[in-house]
Amino acid sequence: MRAVVYERYGTPGELELRDVPVPVPGPGEVLVEVVAASVNLSDWEGLRGDPAYARMGGLFRPGRGRRILGTDVAGRVAAVGPGATRFAVGDAVFGDIMPRYGAFAEFVAAPEAVLAPKPAGLSFAEASALxxxxxxxxxxxxxxxxxxRMLxxxxxxxSGSLAIQLAAAKGVHLTAVDxxxxxxxxxxxxxxxxxxxxxxxxxxxGPFDVVVDMVARRSIFAYRRALARGGRCVVVGGTTRAVLRMLTVGPLLGAVSGARLGVLIVHQGPAAFLPVAEQVARGEVTVVVDSTYPLDAVxxxxxxxxxxRxxxxxxIVP
Ligand SMILES: NC(=O)c1ccc[n+]([C@@H]2O[C@H](COP(=O)([O-])OP(=O)(O)OC[C@H]3O[C@@H](n4cnc5c(N)ncnc54)[C@H](OP(=O)(O)O)[C@@H]3O)[C@@H](O)[C@H]2O)c1
Structure with missing residues (x-):
C-alpha cells in the first residue's frame, strides 16, 4: 500500500510517499481502508518532535508506530482481527486512533473500541475531521x-471552531482568541x-469564569489574572514548559487563590465525539473543512x- 513515511523529526520535506506492507489487524483490531484522514496539530508536533512530549515513543527518531502520521480516520472495514466482533467487512467507521498513528496511508489497523459507525448523514471527509x-x-x-463568561x-x-458553536448553543458568553x-x-x-x-x-x-487554552504559552500568574474568583482555567496543549507549570504549580496557586488551574485530559473515544458527530449529522453544528489533499500532497x-493558513x-483523501 502507499503511505506517507518519515524517519527523522523535521520539516514537511522529511515526508515521503512510499510502498509499505499493509498492516495486519491484531487481536481486537480491524483493518480500515482509509477514505479520509484529517490533520491535527498533533501531526505537526509529531513531525517536528516539538514540544518535547511529541517525542514520546522515539526520542531522536519517530518510534516504529509513528513513522506514518495521522490519527483521525474515516473509512471502511477491510478485514477483522482475531476476537474483534463489533464490525464487519464493509462497515463505514470513524475514530481517533491516538496514541497510535498511521492514518496517512491507504490502510491502517485500529482497535475496534476506538471506532464508531459513521452516521449516514456525514461524508467521510466530515467524519474524519471530527x-x-x-x-x-x-x-x-x-x-x-x-x-x-468563557475565554x-x-x-x-x-477544536476551537467546534467549541465556539457548542458554547453558543449552550448560552455561554464566549471570547475567542486567534x-x-x-x-x-x-x-x-x-x-x-x-x-x-x-x-x-x-x-x-476578563475576568472570565472559565479560561481554556489550546496552545498554552503563558505563566500561571497570567492565567490567574484573567480568572474571576472561583474561576477555572485549563490548558489543552502548548509548550512543554507551560503544560508542566500548569500540572505542578497550577493546583497550588489555585488552592491559595480560590481558583482551579490544571491540564485538561481528554479521554478520547466514541463516547467523547459521537454526540457532536450526531449534532453535525442533524445540521445543528457545522464541521468546516478547509481543503482536501491527496496522499502525495501530505x-x-x-x-x-x-x-x-x-x-x-x-x-487527506488517499
Ligand atoms: N489534552 C489532551 O488530552 C489532548 C489530546 C489531543 C490533542 N491535544 C492538544 O489539543 C490542542 C488542540 O488543538 P487543535 O487541534 O484545535 O489545533 P489547531 O487546529 O492547530 O488550532 C490551534 C489554533 O491556535 C492558534 N494559535 C497558534 N498560536 C497561538 C497563540 N500564541 N495564541 C493564540 N492562538 C494561537 C492557531 O492559529 P495560527 O497558528 O494560525 O496562528 C490555530 O488556529 C493541541 O495543542 C493538541 O496538542 C490535547
Whole structure:
C-alpha cells in the first residue's frame, strides 16, 4: 500500500510517499481502508518532535508506530482481527486512533473500541475531521455553565471552531482568541467577542469564569489574572514548559487563590465525539473543512496547517 513515511523529526520535506506492507489487524483490531484522514496539530508536533512530549515513543527518531502520521480516520472495514466482533467487512467507521498513528496511508489497523459507525448523514471527509476535535471541544465547553463568561485561546483551529458553536448553543458568553485572519471566521461561528493574539493580551481582559487554552504559552500568574474568583482555567496543549507549570504549580496557586488551574485530559473515544458527530449529522453544528489533499500532497497539507493558513480542518483523501 502507499503511505506517507518519515524517519527523522523535521520539516514537511522529511515526508515521503512510499510502498509499505499493509498492516495486519491484531487481536481486537480491524483493518480500515482509509477514505479520509484529517490533520491535527498533533501531526505537526509529531513531525517536528516539538514540544518535547511529541517525542514520546522515539526520542531522536519517530518510534516504529509513528513513522506514518495521522490519527483521525474515516473509512471502511477491510478485514477483522482475531476476537474483534463489533464490525464487519464493509462497515463505514470513524475514530481517533491516538496514541497510535498511521492514518496517512491507504490502510491502517485500529482497535475496534476506538471506532464508531459513521452516521449516514456525514461524508467521510466530515467524519474524519471530527473525532479528536469534537472530543476536545465537548470537554472544553463542558467546563462552563450557561451564562458564564468563557475565554478560548486558539479558538480558530479544529477544536476551537467546534467549541465556539457548542458554547453558543449552550448560552455561554464566549471570547475567542486567534490570529487576525480568523476573527471574522470565529464571529460567524458564534463567538461573542474576538481578540487577535498578535496585537492584544487576553489575560488583560476578563475576568472570565472559565479560561481554556489550546496552545498554552503563558505563566500561571497570567492565567490567574484573567480568572474571576472561583474561576477555572485549563490548558489543552502548548509548550512543554507551560503544560508542566500548569500540572505542578497550577493546583497550588489555585488552592491559595480560590481558583482551579490544571491540564485538561481528554479521554478520547466514541463516547467523547459521537454526540457532536450526531449534532453535525442533524445540521445543528457545522464541521468546516478547509481543503482536501491527496496522499502525495501530505507535505503541503501539513505545512498549510503548521503555518496557520487553514480555516477549519484539512483532510487527506488517499
Ligand atoms: N489534552 C489532551 O488530552 C489532548 C489530546 C489531543 C490533542 N491535544 C492538544 O489539543 C490542542 C488542540 O488543538 P487543535 O487541534 O484545535 O489545533 P489547531 O487546529 O492547530 O488550532 C490551534 C489554533 O491556535 C492558534 N494559535 C497558534 N498560536 C497561538 C497563540 N500564541 N495564541 C493564540 N492562538 C494561537 C492557531 O492559529 P495560527 O497558528 O494560525 O496562528 C490555530 O488556529 C493541541 O495543542 C493538541 O496538542 C490535547
Amino acid at each position: 473525532p479528536q476535535a469534537a472530543a476536545i471541544a465537548s470537554y472544553a465547553v463542558g467546563l462552563a455553565e450557561p451564562g458564564e 478560548l485561546n486558539g479558538a480558530g483551529g479544529g 490570529n487576525a485572519d480568523k476573527l471574522d471566521f470565529m464571529r460567524e461561528l458564534g463567538a461573542d467577542e474576538v481578540i487577535d493574539y498578535r496585537r492584544d493580551d487576553f489575560t488583560r481582559h 507535505p503541503e497539507a501539513i505545512a498549510r496547517h503548521g503555518e496557520g 487553514a480555516l477549519g480542518k484539512i483532510v
